[in-house]
Every structure is written in C-alpha cells, then in structure tokens.
Amino acid sequence: MRILFFTQYFWPENFRINELIKYYNKKNMVSVLTCRPSYPNKEIFRNLKKRNLNEFDKDLDLFRVPVILRSKSNASIFLNYLSFLIISFFFGFFYLFKKKIDTIFLFCPSPITSVLPAIILNKIFKKKVIIWILDLWPDTLIDLKYVKNPFLINILKSLVKFIYNNSDLILAQSESMKKEIEKITNTKCVFFPSWPEEDVDENDIRLSENLNKKKENVTRILFTGNIGEAQSFETLVNAAKSIRESHLIEWIILGDGRWKENFLRLVKENDLESNIKFFKAVPIKDVKSYINHADALYLSLKKNNTFSKTIPGKLQTYMFMQKPIIASISGETKKIINDAKCGYAGEAEDVESLIKNIKDFIKLTENEKKRMGLNAREYVVKHFKKEHVLDNLNKEILSLLN
Secondary structure (H helix, E strand, O other): OOEEEEOOOOOOOOOOHHHHHHHHHOOOOEEEEEEOOOOOOHHHHOOOOHHHHHOOOOOOEEEEEOOOOOOOOHHHHHHHHHHHHHHHHHHHHHHHHHOOOOEEEEEEOOOHHHHHHHHHHHHHHOOEEEEEEOOOOOHHHHHOOOOOOHHHHHHHHHHHHHHHHOOOEEEEOOHHHHHHHHOOOOOOEEEOOOOOOOOOOOOOOOOOOOOOOOOOOOEEEEEEOOOOHHHOHHHHHHHHHHHOOOOOEEEEEEOOOOOHHHHHHHHHHOOOOOOEEEEOOOOHHHOHHHHOOOOEEEEEOOOOOOHHHOOOOHHHHHHHOOOOEEEEOOOHHHHHHHHHOOEEEEOOOOHHHHHHHHHHHHHOOHHHHHHHHHHHHHHHHHHHOHHHHHHHHHHHHHHHHO
C-alpha cells in the first residue's frame, strides 16, 4: 500500500499531518505533494535554506510545487491559495502518472478548495480518496460573515458536496462535525480526533530565556497557537481589563497570526501592555518551557454554530501537559473540559463567565490545581491516545482497499 499525501501545509509548518506522515513513512508507504512553507506568513521561514526543507525525513518521497508565498496581506493569502490550486493540478497529474499510488490522502484544514485538484485528478486515475476535514465549509465562512452573497454560498455548498461525494472516506475531527457531514453525503464518515503533539518535550523544565520568572501571587495564563479572528481575543481583553485592579493576572500570548496586529492595538488602547505580553511562535518542542511556568492554559473561539461543532487541535496537547484549562468556548470542546474535570469552561464570548472562572481558579489550592492537571492527562490518554487513533485509521484504510 502506497499513500500519496496531498497537502498544502507540511513541515516545518506545525500541523498534525506531519505526525501522520511520519507514522506511515516508517513503513515506506508514503509520497508527499506539498509546497514551500509560508504559514502563517513567509517571514517565519525567511532564513530556512532549501536543503533544510528535506530534514523532516531524508528517506521521504517529497515533492514541493512552486507557489506564491503568503505574507500578512489578504491579497498574498488569496494568491497563495490560488497558485497551489492551479500548479498542484499539473504537478499532481505527472506525479500520479509516474508513481504507483493506491490511496490519495487529502489534508484539509482551510480552505477546502485546496483539495479540488486531487479530486478532479482522481476522475482520471481512479484511486481511493481519503479526506481529513478540520473545518466545516462553507459554514465557517458564513458564520464569520466572510461570504454573504446567497448565490456564492450555494456555489460553495455544491462544491463541498462534490468533494465529499467524490471521496471514499471522510475523517471528521469531532463527533458534531461528523453528524453535519453525514447530512449532505452518503460517503462513509468516521470520527478522527487530534492527539497530543508528540514533539512537545514534557520533561523540559527550563525557563524560556524570553520569559521572566513568575512573581509571587501572580497568576500566569498562557495561550499558544494561531492568533486569528476566530479566537475572539476581544473576550480576553475585556476580561483582563475588568479584573486587573483586583487580581494579579499575567497573560502570555505565544504565537503569530493574521489578527495579531489587531490584538496588539486592542491591548495598547486599553493600557494592558503590562498585563498581556506577546512572544513569537516557537517550535513545538520548545513550547513546554513556557507551559511549565504557567498556572493555566487558555482556549477560546468565537460564539457561533459552526465553532461549537469543532475541537481546536491544541486541546489535546493542552490536556496532555497536565495543566488546568480556562476556556471561553461552546459546544463539544466545553463538554470535554467539563467531563474531564480539568478546568473551567464558560460559553464563548461570555466575558462575565470568564472573569468568574478566573476568580474561582485563583481560589483553588495548589493540590486542587494539580488534580485538574492530572485529570486532563488521564482523560486525553484514555480518549485521544495517538497510537489508538492512528491504529483505528489504519484499520479503516485497509478495509477501504480490500
């Protein structure tokens, strides 16, 4: 069995697809068609030399198609998507013609249009197609009000249905998402959750050189990952503004993203520079040096119907790190946090609930906080263990090919 992973995003960009490819490449069954890294923007990879792009695994059959790299502008992001859409089609044709491939695996965080070349090519080459869905389309665009035109919405819905109907297996990262997908297609859909990222060094107890030692009586809350509009950082800012006079809270924001400039502006406008501190994204293996010196980890999404059906990929890694979680989030993620008894989860964008949860967290004893962290680890190992998740996927693929 040989799998072609068709993905716009790949190492050194930080996505779960990297670990999945590593898992299958141990059996020498993998080819990867991707492009040069530029997510969330090309500046992060400016000093990365071309030869270093193969350091993920020198034995990997890897091909990177040339694309327009993305920066922080919306125009560059659009051109990045469009160039991959067009160029990957032509390179994909020659790749499938030349290589003996059994299955095409499509990684689809966003946008879903990135998988169209492979779907169309498969009309010619007749391989088995697996698609891993991380966002519901066009629901996400509609809820964020990026798309309002009814005609365009109907086109996108038809496009999504075409992609689903021309796949052989759909992987959904939440149970709620699985139910939504099953409403519009008869293609088999299975729950395929994220797992804790294995490259995080959980034994790393050093203090990051960029992070000062925490002062006594200060509660440090850490957010890591993408700084985007979907994360609703306005909720964090409003909570921080309301609570700063009565409680010593230090917010650490570790990451980059399209909304970072807006976030920085909000912090400055509300005179919160001493309360909310920003640090550039670091390799996943170095994240633990920040987590170890935080009291709790923060998770948030905007309040809308689509986001209530998703599970942010960082949830499982947060839980594995044995730290309490404070969340402003609705739906399936909120239920997991509450079921695991690993923190406080209020409704998305509910500032008063977030303030109350922070205050309640501060009142806990150190043993109670430690128990929350242990609950998180126990729950994630039981429900989202990497070996179990990937073994189940392997069974589905073998069943598909037989």
